Every structure is written in structure tokens, then in C-alpha cells.
Amino acid sequence: SRGEIEKLLSLGVEPYRMSFGNTIKKLEDIKFAYDHGIRMFAVDSEMELEKIAMVAPGSDIYVRISTNGMEDDADWPLTRKFGTSVSHAIELVKYSKTLGLNPIGLSFHVGSQNYNPENWRTAIREASVVFEEAKQFGINMSMINTGGGMPVRYVKDIPTVEQIAKVINEAVEEYLGDNITVIVEPGRSMVGNAGIMITKVILRSKKSEENWLYLDAGVFHGLTETIQNIRYRITVDGKEDEELDTFVLAGPTCDSVDVMYYDAQLPKSTTLGDIVYFHTAGAYTTEYGTNFNGIDSPKIVVVNGILSDEEFEAKIPEIVEVESETSKE
Known part of the structure; x- marks a missing residue:
């Protein structure tokens, strides 16, 4: 969002390290991002491409595909609101070129708290269809964003980040080949236990x-x-x-x-x-x-x-006591 962009800029994060990953953006927010040096935008529809072409000409775009079925292993599915089919993604990639944009790759999200690492393999295999089809039209894409979904342990046992990363790396090598930039969004798994x-x-x-x-x-x-x-x-x-x-x-x-x-x-x-x-x-x-x-x-x-x-949880009573005393003051 624009607010997140502003926060990152205030922290000194360089615009080239950011991507506008929401597929639903206000026109003025796209322009704000572009004016501040951001050149990478996510899409899953024709109109979003047209908005980007209008106020962020020449930008890099990546298409979000849906992961129907893979979210059965997730606590919180994200497919219905976001993403599009593989066949439609191919059309969006082609359309983006006619608008003067630069299609660089795809993204997906297997659902929040996904417990099955193999779902990342399946999603990358499906994404490879778009990569191959794009090549037939002279479009060589070089980026895959594997989204979030890496779980944190609440009450269920979970696969480790390393196990999921191994599957992602194997799938990228098998289905997409060399010279592919992989972006991941580990989010919850990084901060859940904090x-x-x-x-x-x-x-x-x-x-x-x-x-x-x-x-x-x-x-x-x-x-x-x-x-x-x-x-x-x-x-x-x-x-x-x-x-x-x-x-x-x-x-x-x-x-x-x-x-x-x-x-x-x-x-x-x-x-x-x-x-x-x-x-x-x-x-x-x-x-x-x-x-x-x-x-x-x-x-x-x-x-x-x-x-x-264990150390954090042992410290909780002390925190509660300090906060209680502070509240009385």
C-alpha cells in the first residue's frame, strides 16, 4: 500500500528493492509509487495493466496466478480475491507488451499457513506453462515470486522454512531453469513467535x-x-x-x-x-x-x-507486573 511504501522510504529502503504487490491499487497510489522510483507492479486484470501504463509507463509487471486446490492445506485461502488462471495470465503477459510495459514474471500465494511444501512445487510447475508460452511470443521472463504461506507453529506441527525452500529451489531448477530471480515473502514465519x-x-x-x-x-x-x-x-x-x-x-x-x-x-x-x-x-x-x-x-x-x-514466556509475569504498576500511575 502507499502507507507501507511511505514507511519503507522513511526507513531508508531504496525504491528498487520494493514491489507494489497488491493487485488492487488506486491510480494515484500507482503514480505515487512510480514518482518515488518504484518500477515493479503486480497485476491480475486488464484494467490494472491499463492503469499502470497510464501513470507508470514502461514499468515492470508480474502477473499473479491463482492456486486453486493448493489452498486445501492452508488455514487461510487467498485465491478467490487475488490471482487469475494460467490461460488468462498468458493473455495478460501478451497484453502488457502492447501497452509498453515490461512483463518480468509471475507470482502466486499458496494460502496463509500452508502445511504442505509440495504445493509450492505444484504452483511453480503451473507457472512454468506461462513462462514457456510467453517465449513463443518473444517474451523471456526471469522472475518468480513464490509469495507467503510459510507457516509458524501455533498448535499444529509445521514444515521448516528450510524444507519449503528446498522444494522451491528444486522446482525452479526443474521447471524454470537458470537465470531466474526468486522472490519469497516469509512474513508470518519470521515474526509470528516474536x-x-x-x-x-x-x-x-x-x-x-x-x-x-x-x-x-x-x-x-x-x-x-x-x-x-x-x-x-x-x-x-x-x-x-x-x-x-x-x-x-x-x-x-x-x-x-x-x-x-x-x-x-x-x-x-x-x-x-x-x-x-x-x-x-x-x-x-x-x-x-x-x-x-x-x-x-x-x-x-x-x-x-x-x-x-522459553525465555520469552518466562519473562511474561514480569512484563504483566510492570505494566500493571504503570497503569496505576
């Missing part, structure tokens, strides 16, 4: 046969992904060894959408005032946080130093 969300129980109630726990932060305060199949590991401070029970876990707002899980497994005695931790909450929490309903999102507390997961 944060823990700390919440507090503000109400326990029983509705019919269901036990409900309401927290002081919910879907609108950074836990948006809970309604899209992301399962965080959740613990209650001081009650880690207690017998578990099933709870409906909800946020504090007046919106009925504000329910994280209908089947959360938490200690039976969890009640008013208990501290509830959402582990591996470093990705897509602060960015999703709002002040909806007049309720503030949790503050960000930065812990200095590089800590292991």
Missing part, C-alpha cells in the same frame, strides 16, 4: 450448557484471524497444569461477531481477573487492532534482547 498477546478475563457466564469467558481484547483488538481458522495456543497464568474444559471465548465489544473460539480448551477454574495468553501472536495482531466500540487495543511492550521462546 509476540504474545496478554489479555484478562472480565466476565465468566453460562448460556444454556455453554461456558463463556469474555476477555478485555477480542476480534477487533488484534485477534481478527481467529475468525478465519487461525488457532493460537492459549494458556492461563498460574493454571497451566489444571484440568481443561470447553469454553466459548469472546471479546468485550457489543458486536456478536466478537467471538474468537466456540471450543477453546482452558482450565476449568478460569474466571474473573485471570490472565490469558495468546502465544505466537507476533503476526497480524497489532496491524489488525482497532479502537472499535471505544475500547482500546492492547499496548505494545517491547522486550529488549533476543530471547528463545
Whole structure:
């Protein structure tokens, strides 16, 4: 987005290292990016190509293809809104040349939290069809963006980044050959375990046969992904060894959408005032946080130093205590 571009520029990142990877861009934002030196743009439609040609002439473009079927192994599919078919991608590559643009390659996304490395191989194999077809029209593309999807461990076992990278490298060599630039977007897998969300129980109630726990932060305060199949590991401070029970876990707002899980497994005695931790909450929490309903999102507390997961979690009670004292002041 334009805001992300501005942030990167303020940090001193050179424009040639950036790409405008959203396939849905405002015309004025494309121009802003171009005027600031960015020359690489993603597309998945004719109109997006025409917009780029209009205000960013001569730019490099890459076409995002969809990965239907491969997202069955992902927690959060991304194909319906983004990407296009292989056959349409070929037409877009050809059309881009008539508009004076420079088609350099393709991108795809196998879905967020994808647990099957072989899906990257399948996507690269499908992308190779476009590369080969483009050559028939004198267009030699040299870049593949394999997107995100590399998972972080919430509650399921995951393949390592190294395992996924091995598949990507093998597939690129087999299907695309030499002199191919590979771009990856590891995102979540890099920062997921860099944060823990700390919440507090503000109400326990029983509705019919269901036990409900309401927290002081919910879907609108950074836990948006809970309604899209992301399962965080959740613990209650001081009650880690207690017998578990099933709870409906909800946020504090007046919106009925504000329910994280209908089947959360938490200690039976969890009640008013208990501290509830959402582990591996470093990705897509602060960015999703709002002040909806007049309720503030949790503050960000930065812990200095590089800590292991165990060291970080051991430090949580200290953080909670310091923050509690600060709030009283």
C-alpha cells in the first residue's frame, strides 16, 4: 500500500528493492509509487495493466496466478480475491507488451499457513506453462515470486522454512531453469513467535450448557484471524497444569461477531481477573487492532534482547507486573 511504501522510504529502503504487490491499487497510489522510483507492479486484470501504463509507463509487471486446490492445506485461502488462471495470465503477459510495459514474471500465494511444501512445487510447475508460452511470443521472463504461506507453529506441527525452500529451489531448477530471480515473502514465519498477546478475563457466564469467558481484547483488538481458522495456543497464568474444559471465548465489544473460539480448551477454574495468553501472536495482531466500540487495543511492550521462546514466556509475569504498576500511575 502507499502507507507501507511511505514507511519503507522513511526507513531508508531504496525504491528498487520494493514491489507494489497488491493487485488492487488506486491510480494515484500507482503514480505515487512510480514518482518515488518504484518500477515493479503486480497485476491480475486488464484494467490494472491499463492503469499502470497510464501513470507508470514502461514499468515492470508480474502477473499473479491463482492456486486453486493448493489452498486445501492452508488455514487461510487467498485465491478467490487475488490471482487469475494460467490461460488468462498468458493473455495478460501478451497484453502488457502492447501497452509498453515490461512483463518480468509471475507470482502466486499458496494460502496463509500452508502445511504442505509440495504445493509450492505444484504452483511453480503451473507457472512454468506461462513462462514457456510467453517465449513463443518473444517474451523471456526471469522472475518468480513464490509469495507467503510459510507457516509458524501455533498448535499444529509445521514444515521448516528450510524444507519449503528446498522444494522451491528444486522446482525452479526443474521447471524454470537458470537465470531466474526468486522472490519469497516469509512474513508470518519470521515474526509470528516474536509476540504474545496478554489479555484478562472480565466476565465468566453460562448460556444454556455453554461456558463463556469474555476477555478485555477480542476480534477487533488484534485477534481478527481467529475468525478465519487461525488457532493460537492459549494458556492461563498460574493454571497451566489444571484440568481443561470447553469454553466459548469472546471479546468485550457489543458486536456478536466478537467471538474468537466456540471450543477453546482452558482450565476449568478460569474466571474473573485471570490472565490469558495468546502465544505466537507476533503476526497480524497489532496491524489488525482497532479502537472499535471505544475500547482500546492492547499496548505494545517491547522486550529488549533476543530471547528463545522459553525465555520469552518466562519473562511474561514480569512484563504483566510492570505494566500493571504503570497503569496505576
